[in-house]
Amino acid sequence: xxxxxxxxxxxxxxxxxxxxxxxxxxxxxxxxxxxxxxxxxxxxxxxxxxxxxxxxxxxxxxxxxxxxxxxxxxxxxxxxxxxxxxxxxxxxxxxxxxxxxxxxxxxxxxx
Amino acid sequence: xxxxxxxxxxxxxxxxxxxxxxxxxxxxxxxxxxxxxxxxxxxxxxxxxxxxxxxxxxxxxxxxxxxxxxxxxxxxxxxxxxxxxxxxxxxxxxxxxxxxxxxxxxxxxxxxxxxxxxxxxxxxxxxxxxxxxxxxxxxxxxxxxxxxxxxxxxxxxxxxxxxxxxxxxxxxxxxxxxxxxxxxxxxxxxxxxxxxxxxxxxxxxxxxxxxxxxxxxxxxxxxxxxxxxxxxxxxxxxxxxxxxxxxxxxxxxxxxxxxxxxxxxxxxxxxxxxxxxxxxxxxxxxxxxxxxxxxxxxxxxxxxxxxxxxxxxxxxxxxxxxxxxxxxxx
Numbered sequence: 001x002x003x004x005x006x007x008x009x010x011x012x013x014x015x016x017x018x019x020x021x022x023x024x025x026x027x028x029x030x031x032x033x034x035x036x037x038x039x040x041x042x043x044x045x046x047x048x049x050x051x052x053x054x055x056x057x058x059x060x061x062x063x064x065x066x067x068x069x070x071x072x073x074x075x076x077x078x079x080x081x082x083x084x085x086x087x088x089x090x091x092x093x094x095x096x097x098x099x100x101x102x103x104x105x106x107x108x109x110x111x
Numbered sequence: 112x113x114x115x116x117x118x119x120x121x122x123x124x125x126x127x128x129x130x131x132x133x134x135x136x137x138x139x140x141x142x143x144x145x146x147x148x149x150x151x152x153x154x155x156x157x158x159x160x161x162x163x164x165x166x167x168x169x170x171x172x173x174x175x176x177x178x179x180x181x182x183x184x185x186x187x188x189x190x191x192x193x194x195x196x197x198x199x200x201x202x203x204x205x206x207x208x209x210x211x212x213x214x215x216x217x218x219x220x221x222x223x224x225x226x227x228x229x230x231x232x233x234x235x236x237x238x239x240x241x242x243x244x245x246x247x248x249x250x251x252x253x254x255x256x257x258x259x260x261x262x263x264x265x266x267x268x269x270x271x272x273x274x275x276x277x278x279x280x281x282x283x284x285x286x287x288x289x290x291x292x293x294x295x296x297x298x299x300x301x302x303x304x305x306x307x308x309x310x311x312x313x314x315x316x317x318x319x320x321x322x323x324x325x326x327x328x329x330x331x332x333x334x335x336x337x338x339x340x341x342x343x344x345x346x347x348x349x350x351x352x353x354x355x356x357x358x359x360x361x362x363x364x365x366x367x368x369x370x371x372x373x374x375x376x377x378x379x380x381x382x383x384x385x386x387x388x389x390x391x392x393x394x395x396x397x398x399x400x401x402x403x404x405x406x407x408x409x410x411x412x413x414x415x416x417x418x419x420x421x422x423x424x425x426x427x428x429x430x431x432x433x434x435x436x437x438x439x440x441x
Contacts, residue, residue, distance in 0.1 A: 044163035044165060044167065051132055070141075
């Protein structure tokens, strides 16, 4: 089943969680790392996205901890989330492969 | 001390998010916000404020759209979806009558040369507005209702713009009028999509509230027409009464959870009233004989009176906590 493309921050959040359960701050830093500091999520955007992804059943709470008297909640991908990330990654891969191939042809024509 | 104050400020900012979201994620978000800030930071950064506001609004809209929003907000949107077309029609008719009455003694030749086209567009707009109102409660499917009402609203806005161009009705207010109608139309469509639908709005308004609404609409149209007589004493009485009723209406409506939210919704297209009319009302009272100040103030009256009295009508119809509102039908 083909799905409509998801936004980049959502894709990066799902990608961050593909490495294993992470807490909010961990997701933020991992997203910045994955994107080479190009995408820097802030708390408002992150927790709006986490709430939506949880409501859609793509992520779930893995466990909760209290560190320095602060709640730390770890999130994990659900099977539905894994499927979405898989679909999106495959779609992007196909598009990228076509783009690279055509760029090579273009470069060959120019030289 | 700085950290405690910063935390307190972050907590206040989180009010952008729905209460349910804050209950689930609030503590966690505070932890993340504090962890991502610097030690010397005394207050939230502009970018953080904008991000929290945007995230909160997105979450609220999504919850409304998916039916998981606060039921009071959804009910307020349902009432708004019914009332907005009434106000559109009231605004159109009131402004039309007032301007025609004012123009006739001075430009009668011009008036009568264009009266046919003006009358026609007014009749079309009126028919469309009434048809939209009649259709809305009959339709139970939200999508169809939104389409029907959107067509009605767009047609009404087009008719108003036609009036402006053909007859210079609302002359000098073109930009404000267009903006007002555009915001009202956009909010109407949002209300139709995000609420349980106009059927629920009608249900909440009840027959008594609707009769009051109809009476208010007629009264406002008559009051605007009377304003053209330039009987300053009489017009000032109307101004005073509308001011008193506005304050009373707001005070009473705030007692009802749906009513208070309806007022917040109404403040968005009605910012002209909220922001300017109150100040201009005071200004006019100080400069009693100033024609310029008077005209600026009075053109907000139809919107102001209808908008605020709607709240009063709803309260009066028996909903503000005196009896339990019926459950949503859909």
